[in-house]
Amino acid sequence: MSTQQQPDEAFIAELKRWRDVRGLSQTALARLVGYTPSYISKVESGQQRPSSSFAHSADRELRAGGALVRAYNDLEGRTPTAHQPAAGNGSSDAHAANLIVEHEDTSLHYDGRVYRATQRRRLYNDSPDPVARYLIRISVDRFPGNPERSNAHFREHPLTWEEIQLQASVDGEPLTWRVQHDRDAFKELWLLFENDQGRYPLYPGESAWLEYSYTVGDDKWGTWFQRAVRLPTHKLSVRLDFPAELKPQVWGTETTMTAAALPFRTAIRQTQENGRSVFAWSTEDPPLHARFRLEWKFRARPDQEENLELMESEATASERMRAVGIVQEGDPILTKAARTFSFPDEAEDARRVVAELVSAAERASQVHVFGKGMGVAATQIGIDRAAAIVRSPDGQLITLFNPRIVEESPETDEQYEGCLSFFDVRGKVPRPLAISVEHTDIDGQERITIFERGMARLVMHEVDHLHGVLYRSRMREGVHPIPVAEYRGTGSGWQYGPPGE
Known part of the structure; x- marks a missing residue:
């Protein structure tokens, strides 16, 4: 460090230098480390003191070889410790006070009637101040594929504090709490590191196990469980424990900062233990703001027999899609333009919508083979937001927010399409062979993407949905959809000639 510089100036200089060396803008670096561009701008202008987790994340992503960490330690007047956060993780969560989750272990036990969730977090205080409280959220959704039905259900049967039976402790000491939000399907509260016998703050450089558990009946708990990474986390593990006689089947999806929802990168392990089916999954150093969603179905569940019979019977294609939560033609939401997102303010809402879309796509894929690819718009699952x-x-997998078509090629072709919202028929629809789509990233950056041939057809179909347009209105005059029984292209792709034809 130059003797001409103060420690904060040295850190700022190192950050700017390494960002310049790697050719990254503030926005690009923010995307890599999980912070906002505004945060990095304030750090570089001296308005914001950097956190330890930010310094380590930036050092790793900029491949600075420890230069930023050393500058940060000079800034703080301390030496590195073994408890520094894992590379690649960072937090700009103000209430977290630079807490690091060394291990989060979550278990969900179901006895055939009631779910009991237990969450244990090994917290490390990486700040200069003691931590005396911790914010937790309990959110339930009985019908995740049908928001209107869920909202109506919880208006009549709200989640209550009495049924939750919340218990919380830190290193075995019981905790009290203060309610922040109390809604029909959502509770948010501060766990206070104290009780009638004393106070138990987490001091700088110390670690402690925080544990809390709560109960929710299956009349209010849908068949899904989600973990969101809101703090720098070294390890995340989840265990689902179900009665074996229900024949459970479990799958999982991950949604990251880029909103790209994908299947879990590692397999969910299943074992049989004393008449129980246990599903276990874990990951190391999960990205900040990632969401990991597990879903399941009970193949032998009596209260699902009607639904299973529907899937396996001679039910129409549309009835099957309705059964998996797809809104059907006639619902007004399908014929009006969806409400756009304001980014980055509504990024959290956007991630939740993407998780619902991925879940709906998985359910639809269980009852139909999509050889041409597939798409789902938020309006098709009852959500009035511009996402598909x-x-x-x-x-x-492609995720689109606030999309609109800004250019179409003059060359077109005409092929059969199906729509999940009236899946009993197939219609021959003319479409351009290439389209340019303007859409918004989850960090607020606008971009234009070109799609061609089959992908252009798939994308344009979903963009139409978000503008209240169904493919029937795009068919040539005098041409009508045909019953799916007469269609011979199920399971196969659209046919195109060689490129250039």
């Missing part, structure tokens, strides 16, 4: 996902035939 498109899955290509080879499994590539």
